[in-house]
Amino acid sequence: xxxxLALTGSPSAHSRTDVVADLALRHLTRSHPGxxxxxxxxxxxxxxxxxxxxxxxxxxxxxxxxxxEADGLIIATPVYKASYTGLLKAxxxxxxxxxxxxxxxxxxxxxxxxxxxxxxxxxxxxxLSALGARHVTAGRFVLDSTVERGSGPDRLRPEAExxxxxAVDEFADALRTAVPSAATALTAADALTAADALTAxxxx
Numbered sequence: 712x713x714x715x716l717a718l719t720g721s722p723s724a725h726s727r728t729d730v731v732a733d734l735a736l737r738h739l740t741r742s743h744p745g746x747x748x749x750x751x752x753x754x755x756x757x758x759x760x761x762x763x764x765x766x767x768x769x770x771x772x773x774x775x776x777x778x779x780e781a782d783g784l785i786i787a788t789p790v791y792k793a794s795y796t797g798l799l800k801a802x803x804x805x806x807x808x809x810x811x812x813x814x815x816x817x818x819x820x821x822x823x824x825x826x827x828x829x830x831x832x833x834x835x836x837x838x839l840s841a842l843g844a845r846h847v848t849a850g851r852f853v854l855d856s857t858v859e860r861g862s863g864p865d866r867l868r869p870e871a872e873x874x875x876x877x878a879v880d881e882f883a884d885a886l887r888t889a890v891p892s893a894a895t896a897l898t899a900a901d902a903l904t905a906a907d908a909l910t911a912x913x914x915x
Contacts, residue, residue: 723789
């Protein structure tokens with residue numbers, strides 16, 4: 712079963728970025744069954760260990776292991792000063808040089824202005840590629856103003872939600888291509904068993 716990790720780099724506990732990442736993860740697990748999913752908010756890691764790059768500390772080690780074990784990642788960040796957050800950068804810096812090798816990535820960013828719409832392509836995507844990501848799919852920039860909060864669950868305005876879910880569908884397709892489902896993959900043993908059964912049926 713392909714493993715998926717949603718990694719968020721917002722320092723805020725009430726982040727719009729988390730709303731977007733959670734919506735993407737819910738849609739993927741609901742509409743594309745067969746994924747084992749988990750969440751990791753970088754802000755939940757011990758700050759002193761993160762900033763001092765103490766990779767051997769238990770919580771940091773578990774977070775790095777979660778990335779290593781994932782087949783695909785949703786990496787979501789707010790845009791600060793025309794780039795992704797320093798919090799996310801601090802965590803990515805802890806990964807080995809090939810820390811994303813073989814992985815499929817969906818980058819997501821949130822921000823207050825369309826002036827930052829190219830942040831994914833010019834700031835985040837080069838770093839993900841440098842870390843060896845197998846495939847960085849077409850990400851999405853989500854305007855803060857499209858995140859609706861009220862008495863009910865947080866949600867996106869319909870047009871923004873539709874665009875985000877399209878990106879998630881494309882990511883799911885890319886991930887399935889990269890990691891064929893064990894349920895549909897025919898192993899050599901299965902093939903031999905099927906061949907034996909066919910021979911037995913055809914025998915006079």
